[in-house]
Amino acid sequence: MNDAPQSPPSRLDPEAIPRRDFLGRSALWSTAATLAFAAIGMARLPRAAVVSSPSRKFRVRIPETLPDGEPFLPSGRSVALFRDSQGVWAVSLVCTHLGCIVKAQQRGFECPCHGSRFTSSGVVEKGPAPAPLVWHKVTFEGDECIVDEDARVPAGTKVRA
Amino acid sequence: MNFALATLLSGGGGAVNDGPLAAGIKNFANWLTEPTRYSVSSILAIAAVFYFRKFFSKVWVITVFFALATGLFVFAFQDPNFNAIITKPDNVPIIILFATVIFFSWLSLRRAVINDERTKRGEPTLEGELSKQKVFTWPDLVYIELICLVLFTAALLVWSIMITAPIEEPAATARTPNPSKAPWYFLGLQELLVYFDPWIAGVLLPSFIIVGLCAIPYLDTNPKGNGYYTFDERPFAVVFFWVGFVLFWVSFVILGTFLRGPNWSFFGPFEFWDLHKLEPMVNVDLSTYFWVELLGKPRPDEPLVREAPGIIALLGYFLVLPPLVGKTLMKKMVAEMGMVRFNVFMHLFLWFVLIPIKMGLRWTVNLKYFIGMPEFFFNV
Numbered sequence: 001m002n003d004a005p006q007s008p009p010s011r012l013d014p015e016a017i018p019r020r021d022f023l024g025r026s027a028l029w030s031t032a033a034t035l036a037f038a039a040i041g042m043a044r045l046p047r048a049a050v051v052s053s054p055s056r057k058f059r060v061r062i063p064e065t066l067p068d069g070e071p072f073l074p075s076g077r078s079v080a081l082f083r084d085s086q087g088v089w090a091v092s093l094v095c096t097h098l099g100c101i102v103k104a105q106q107r108g109f110e111c112p113c114h115g116s117r118f119t120s121s122g123v124v125e126k127g128p129a130p131a132p133l134v135w136h137k138v139t140f141e142g143d144e145c146i147v148d149e150d151a152r153v154p155a156g157t158k159v160r161a
Numbered sequence: 162m163n164f165a166l167a168t169l170l171s172g173g174g175g176a177v178n179d180g181p182l183a184a185g186i187k188n189f190a191n192w193l194t195e196p197t198r199y200s201v202s203s204i205l206a207i208a209a210v211f212y213f214r215k216f217f218s219k220v221w222v223i224t225v226f227f228a229l230a231t232g233l234f235v236f237a238f239q240d241p242n243f244n245a246i247i248t249k250p251d252n253v254p255i256i257i258l259f260a261t262v263i264f265f266s267w268l269s270l271r272r273a274v275i276n277d278e279r280t281k282r283g284e285p286t287l288e289g290e291l292s293k294q295k296v297f298t299w300p301d302l303v304y305i306e307l308i309c310l311v312l313f314t315a316a317l318l319v320w321s322i323m324i325t326a327p328i329e330e331p332a333a334t335a336r337t338p339n340p341s342k343a344p345w346y347f348l349g350l351q352e353l354l355v356y357f358d359p360w361i362a363g364v365l366l367p368s369f370i371i372v373g374l375c376a377i378p379y380l381d382t383n384p385k386g387n388g389y390y391t392f393d394e395r396p397f398a399v400v401f402f403w404v405g406f407v408l409f410w411v412s413f414v415i416l417g418t419f420l421r422g423p424n425w426s427f428f429g430p431f432e433f434w435d436l437h438k439l440e441p442m443v444n445v446d447l448s449t450y451f452w453v454e455l456l457g458k459p460r461p462d463e464p465l466v467r468e469a470p471g472i473i474a475l476l477g478y479f480l481v482l483p484p485l486v487g488k489t490l491m492k493k494m495v496a497e498m499g500m501v502r503f504n505v506f507m508h509l510f511l512w513f514v515l516i517p518i519k520m521g522l523r524w525t526v527n528l529k530y531f532i533g534m535p536e537f538f539f540n541v
């Protein structure tokens with residue numbers, strides 16, 4: 001093997017077309033197939049995929065023994081009910097920052113997600129929350145309250161039986 | 162875990178039957194991990210590490226450091242409060258992260274110090290010397306990769322069997338776990354959400370981080386430090402990396418994992434996670450500071466007028482600082498990078514610096530927002 005071996009074709013030499021062609025075509029077709037699948041998927045989007053949830057309006061009886069300014073937390077609802085001499089009111093527990101459910105503390109509420117703190121009437125004291133907690137509409141029916149989680153009332157609205 | 166549960170039930174903290182020394186160490190650790198002290202002391206620590214880099218890059222120094230750290234860890238492990246946090250299955254990787262980040266940062270520092278000395282003597286760098294030798298991909302490289310693959314898979318299998326993933330309480334719309342923590346790799350973002358409006362902390366800043374990282378090869382055209390470790394040739398770049406990644410990002414993760422407790426309050430590592438810990442402070446907007454505290458009148462109603470101090474401050478920060486710094490402190494950089502590169506870099510850099518500024522102001526003077534315009538969903 002004395003004579004110099006023929007140098008193999010360099011990567012820079014023009015390449016035969018067919019292989020490129022194959023790669024290009026398969027890329028094209030797989031893109032087309034992906035898009036088609038995605039389109040089918042998207043076509044289904046307008047149909048609402050909702051699980052029906054319980055009514056946002058609920059009935060609750062506030063215990064007689066509830067002291068002034070202490071929150072009453074109906075289970076399974078993100079609402080705190082309060083009662084004092086001027087009446088009853090309901091403060092939403094949904095944090096106005098990103099929607100975590102705030103925790104009732106000795107005084108006011110604290111958010112477990114980014115540490116916003118609210119007074120018991122919902123005013124922001126600390127943390128990133130931009131707005132006070134929402135007050136929900138409360139109506140009386142006999143000695144039971146009906147709280148509507150979809151209806152908001154101006155803060156400070158207290159109702160009497 | 163049972164131990165931790167027992168103390169939780171008895172309601173006791175950790176320091177009940179500690180001797181004075183142990184109690185002293187724990188109290189000191191709790192004191193030091195208050196966020197402002199933690200940040201200031203870690204910045205000082207990084208400065209010291211770089212200033213005395215010859216000393217810190219010695220092998221015995223890191224050995225002693227890790228020995229001490231292990232000793233401290235074993236000691237801390239006895240504490241029920243610390244133990245309860247550290248043994249949570251999802252926190253185990255953070256301890257590994259802690260050790261590996263420190264070790265590899267140290268390794269890079271060591272090689273940088275050695276390289277700088279070699280360049281001073283006119284010798285090629287360690288990596289430059291290495292790259293003269295060639296090896297085969299197969300089998301030299303692929304074998305190593307195969308061995309790593311097998312070992313890591315085995316380790317992961319054992320890990321996943323020994324420490325089972327935690328399953329929390331059933332999801333319910335009316336209940337949020339307290340504290341509610343993102344997965345560890347998102348804790349940095351969650352921490353940002355405490356200080357900025359959601360669209361800034363959740364959209365703008367992450368985009369800047371990603372775009373900024375992608376932009377590094379276009380912004381940084383300095384060939385020095387390519388393919389080898391160095392400090393003397395690139396002090397600014399190296400320090401920026403350490404502060405940005407090691408100090409901030411990794412600290413955010415560690416802070417979010419170990420120091421954030423119920424209601425997203427800060428807790429020292431040996432502090433009992435009291436659900437009712439109250440931080441008696443009220444956050445105040447810059448506009449309140451300006452109008453009410455400084456000028457002594459009520460805040461104007463018109464949002465733009467009300468927030469003028471914050472708007473002016475931030476506009477000044479972003480528009481005046483870059484040319485100012487470019488004409489004075491970073492003249493050399495402008496000459497090397499050109500105007501466009503420098504300005505892009507400067508703006509990314511200023512956004513980065515804004516984060517610790519904002520965090521520091523929140524921790525020290527309870528600043529809520531520079532500009533607080535909930536009317537327009539614009540809170541910075």
Ligand code: FES
Nearest residue numbers: 095097098111114
């Ligand atoms: S969701 Fe409540 S503070 Fe962020």
